[in-house]
Amino acid sequence: MPPKKRRSLRARMITLVLLPSTVLLLVWSLFTALLVGDIRELRTEAALTREVGVAVLAVIDSVQTERLATADSADGAESTRRALEESRAATDTAVTGLTGALHGFDADALPDQALDLQRDLEGLAHHRDIVDALPPHRRDLVQTATAYHDLVEQGLRFWDARVEHAEPAQIPRLRSLNSLMRARELLARQNTVFTHAVATDTFTPGAHTEFVAAAGAQRHTWDRIGAELAPEDARTYRLLESYDSLRRVHDLQDAVIAAPQNTRPPVNASAWEGAAEASDQRMSAVEHEQLDLLADYSDARSADLARTALLTSLPILAIALASAAVAITGAVRMGRRLDRLRTTTLEHARVHLPRLTARLRAGEEVEPEPAPVPRARGDEITDVADAFDDARRAAVASAVQEARLRAGVRAMFGTIARRTQSLVHRQLAVLDRLERDETDPDALAALFRVDHFSARLRRNAENLMLLSGGTPTRHPRAPMRLHEVVRAAAGEIEDYTRVQPRDLPPVALRGDTAADTARLLAELLENATAFSPPTAEVEVRAVADADGCRIEVTDQGLGMGAAALEEANALLADPPRFDVSGLVEDSPLGLFVVATLAARHGLAVELAAAPGGNGVRATVRVPADALAEPGPVPAPPPPTRVPAPAVRAVPAAPPVPPTPAVPAPAPAANGAGPRQDAGTDDDHYMGLPRRRRRAVDPAPAPAAAADDDDRSPERMRSLMSAFQAGTLRARADGPGPDGDTEEG
Structure with missing residues (x-):
């Protein structure tokens, strides 16, 4: 049977003192892990907003511009055709920027909406081929603009998903930003309808209906902008609403809505294009401003969390490590004292005491030894050392008494033997x-x-x-x-x-x-x-x-x-x-x-x-x-005959x-x-x-x-x-x- 392994007392003591320190370190680890997770998430959100979000917004702007250029190219003029090619090149550049931004993140960290947008943009070339295959005067608005509507909608869904992953403090700002992006998209759709009507010199009932629907949705969406924000945060949107270009757009919208169908464009094309373009630029500037605020907020929040982690976790870590160091040092010091006590007691029990007993049995004189265990302080270990010294002194006294008894017994046996030998x-x-x-x-x-x-x-x-x-x-x-x-x-x-x-x-x-x-x-x-x-x-x-x-x-x-x-x-x-003490009967x-x-x-x-x-x-x-x-053999004495x-x-x-x-x-x-x-x-x-013994005759013969x-x-x-x-x-x-x- 293999010998049973035994754990040392020092190891047990260290294990006991390390338990609270280990628990404290575990709590610190969990707390730090949560803070680090929050910091990482905030930094990821800030990076997504600053890199992927801006790239998505650039794709939306370029797709809106290309959609407008496609509608304007219905007049067949050379200038509109070159403008369409330039807008397509700008869209390709924006798509390339989005692809590069997405490659900077792990696939698991990217939202599904961004990946879906990237996949849908791959079909943009096919849609362009369809548009280019149609004669300019036969390019129907629904047929040419629907694909662009879907791409813009997929980009806006990316921002809708950001609301679900944002912190509670960021949600109102993100909702207002999304409402602004949708209001701008609705204005861009109205501009596309009006531009197509100007290019074809006709304003069909379908185009009128689409314009009216987009205008109504824009005004409804505009009412939601800044509704959930604090007064100081909603000030930017209120200033945007007071701009003359936006008011001019609202007046022109009312005129278009009131115009009869199956007629030419009811308002001046230059007036509409100027007001719509000015409003779009202002809205785009506000969007980028709010994007910067969102990214700055995420950076500030992550910095605050990092600072909080440093201010809280580092002291906890220092306390845990200090307590562990103090506990281990105390346990090691106590273990050394116990080990020294164990070594000393075993040495005296197995070496010194048998040697002293052997010297006493041999009749030698022995000097009293000092206390073998050093005294550090008055604690339980010192009490154990005192108890061992008492036992050692008692053992030495018993050995001395036993040696004297044995010497006395041997002396008595020797005296009896000498007297018996003398008597014999x-x-x-x-x-x-x-x-x-x-x-x-x-x-x-x-x-x-x-x-x-x-x-x-x-x-x-x-x-x-x-x-x-x-x-x-x-x-x-x-x-x-x-x-x-x-x-x-x-x-x-x-x-x-x-x-x-x-x-x-x-x-x-x-x-x-x-x-x-x-x-x-x-x-x-x-x-x-x-x-x-x-x-x-x-x-x-x-x-x-x-x-x-x-x-x-x-x-x-x-x-x-x-x-x-x-x-x-x-x-x-x-x-x-x-x-004589070990003698038995046999x-x-x-x-x-x-x-x-x-x-x-x-x-x-x-x-x-x-x-x-x-x-x-x-x-x-x-x-x-x-x-x-x-030596020589002595001769026997001769017998004497008498x-x-x-x-x-x-x-x-x-x-x-x-x-x-x-x-x-x-x-x-x-x-x-x-x-x-x-x-x-x-x-x-x-x-x-x-x-030889022989019988004696009563009367022997001479x-x-x-x-x-x-x-x-x-x-x-x-x-x-x-x-x-x-x-x-x-x-x-x-x-x-x-x-x-x-x-x-």
Whole structure:
């Protein structure tokens, strides 16, 4: 399962403090977006009015002029034909200007009416061809002017659409401007009708009707101009209404309306053309003036909005950014303090406190450390730091108290071990004297057994002293041969008879290493005999090579599981400091002793399954620098023959550990065996006659007594004296009866 990702506290704090700033920035963004949208829309409207609107108005003017020239060309004169061509060229120029203006905007921003006008203007050439194909005198007014009416109407629709997209303040002005444009168009239509009548020298009823309709619509539209404007804005239109040319047009309109039909033009052509042209020019000037006002208003409005956006959005943005910066700075500063607190606490919890505890356990003096967390101000973080310091001081005090307690326990164990060892040494000295003076074989056998138990008790006391940090007091003076070390180790356990040394090489161990190696092997042998069947043998083999010597202890017991072997080998490879607080009922004290002794002399101990899967094989690697040259082998003392009368048979003494046939004597570590050569015959063992218990006849014959002359009590006493002498020599390296240590 992948590890769960964890967000840091600093990131969470920054996220929390950024929420209000983010909301404020979002509000600012929306507000600014609306203002920018309004500004863009106003600027677009101003650009449409100033560029596209003016171009559309120019197209309307040119189309009206071309329509008038087309009606005037009905007389067939050369001058009117040239005027028509000039008007068409002007229209083409206006159309080109409109196309260029439309190309300056995106297609999405252009109104549909402007695009429709551009598309309708593409059919103007076809209409011209139709007009040119007709003879001048047959150019009917309806047939020639209708297409121009539609083009002008499409241009006026563009301005009608501007009203729908304008701001409320601009709507009245745009409506008045549209009314003025339509009034001007109606006047242009009347002028076209009257011009066509003059060119054809006839004023038909249809022309009269169209003139009257256009005049009525013009007057109705004129009444709407300025109706919705404020008085100051309607002043321009009122001044336009007071012009003489416009009044003259109204008078001539009344005359035409009142004239009968099917007659020639009822008014003077020059008078009408002069008044109509003057009024049209004045209306055109007012249109352009109002267009400029509309564009200026849009520019001013967009500038006001931009100024408002700067005055409102920029402070909001500054406040939002400042609040975000302050929040982030505070969060980062607090995060740094928390991170410093976390780093310091983890460093003290994982590094300083274990190091201090280790120093205390090692018995070193420690100085009180200052507060690890710096204090910035009196806030909750400082309270947490104070709480950590209190916990740290309590942990240090507890560690000091625990170290003192452990030191006291170790000192107590060491004192008990030393006292027990002193008592055991004295006890062994008393046993030596008793064994030396005792003549009863049964009592002597019992004393030897007590002597063996005392030797085991001494080893347990030495182990206790070793685990408590002390040093055992037995130190041999000279190197010991390997078979002597194995024999001494076997003499330290109860079932020494099951230990079978085999193929031991003739190597010797240094004196300082031999005693501890014997203790180490004794622990391994005791475990091997304790966890194997009572009748099974425990083999001890050794192999010498260039790197030293390898000793193997193999039993035939229950064995150990893979996990138990791994745990035991880990303990043997890196022995921890012996801690009484971690002891339980089944703690492996023997492994602690083995690991401690091995680490002291550079030995390597490893446990593995025995060949065949039954039992455990312990391998002890003795380095080459722990070996020494073997010394000369002392000869055993000769037996003393003391003749004596035949008495009852002497019971057999307790057996001694079997050893291989080697020429060197071996001192028994427990004092239970003599330092003699090992025999190989059936009647002698290790230089001593093999004793066998036999029945005692109630009345032995003199011949039998004579045959048993060599087994007399005097002879046995002599042999026991030799055995005791070997025991004394084996204990020569140990403390005296008063517990004094004899250093070698």
